[in-house]
């Protein structure tokens with residue numbers, strides 16, 4: 001074992017790096033990545049964390065054969081639900097088996113087969129806003145995305161329980177993932193009511209999964225495949241865990257897609273020249289009914305989505321725990337150490353992305369393709385746990401955004417509105433974001 005010592009990020013006595021981490025985790029960690037290299041230690045209130053950044057994080061996650069896992073991140077959540085384990089906690093053969101059972105439900109093809117339905121859901125949602133009326137983007141996106149994911153993966157929409165589910169999930173995130181709330185907050189009556197509602201959504205999906213209302217073509221392969229896994233491997237998936245898995249599509253897909261969608265609309269409606277490029281590209285395709293085979297022609301729109309994810313990392317700051325002694329780049333990592341895989345850290349590195357603080361969609365287009373440099377851009381994670389819903393997310397975003405920007409005219413309200421900066425620890429983007437419908 002090497003004796004190389006990890007560099008330590010600057011901080012104050014006792015507090016350590018608490019203040020800059022709370023204020024803006026991504027900017028602080030990206031700065032330390034440039035100063036200290038891809039692997040360094042951060043101290044916070046007497047606790048210590050090893051941050052691994054950029055391509056080194058991607059490589060470590062890709063080569064992980066059980067040296068680290070995310071068991072501790074998820075354990076509290078699944079135990080509270082009455083289960084033992086869930087897909088995201090496992091490694092090795094058990095993880096692959098579980099992942100194979102979940103995969104079909106998240107396939108991109110589920111969106112591609114249902115593009116007219118996604119367009120219709122988007123139209124209906126937009127038409128609830130009259131001319132001169134105001135569209136609150138975040139709640140609009142939450143309902144739309146939940147309806148899409150519910151329909152495509154689970155065969156059911158969340159209906160009136162959606163807000164309770166969001167309360168449940170955000171409380172779980174704040175306690176178990178972000179660490180911004182105390183476990184005692186999970187005993188409050190409002191939380192307990194939301195938790196009951198979340199369970200009710202899950203139970204409802206299981207009870208109704210075989211006969212989804214009016215959607216015979218969309219019976220849930222996800223539910224059927226997981227039921228199959230439960231029968232074959234009860235040691236891997238029991239009844240309570242199956243119930244929890246009914247919430248996973250919303251847990252994994254809702255905030256992520258809602259954040260990217262909302263931030264895309266914000267960036268587009270304050271950049272008329274980019275909006276015009278996106279509309280010119282989208283109009284003929286939307287008029288042709290957005291044929292699935294032509295979705296990939298939305299290249300400018302796709303570049304907007306990628307640039308939003310580069311500048312506003314959503315979920316690629318991933319906590320792990322070392323399960324044994326091992327090394328990263330020659331630095332010794334001890335069993336039990338807390339690790340933060342900061343994949344996003346390369347996304348503002350000027351050696352990889354020219355003028356990294358500038359919103360510049362052309363960096364994702366021919367001939368620049370800056371994101372294709374190894375390990376530079378990993379918005380969907382790396383290694384065995386890479387996002388199962390990436391294809392579904394991108395197809396959904398393309399369809400919902402193309403439909404929105406070609407459906408009537410909107411402007412930011414007020415015109416000079418500035419959104420609060422979005423960090424991965426904010427559980428949602430700025431809820432004040434509003435569009436006004438012009439026609």
Ligand code: HEM
Pocket residue numbers: 070087088089099102106149153248249250252253254256257260314315316318379380381382384385386387388389390392393
């Ligand atoms: C822009 C949208 C999205 C982003 C940025 C995103 C990002 C990520 C990331 C970074 C991971 C890796 C987590 C880790 O290594 O621990 C992940 C995992 C996952 N994502 Fe996504 N995701 C998005 C949308 C979705 C959607 C729409 C779904 C499904 C409806 C989904 C389902 C999953 C699942 C099931 C996993 C766990 C995979 C495993 O543990 O094997 N994601 N996602």
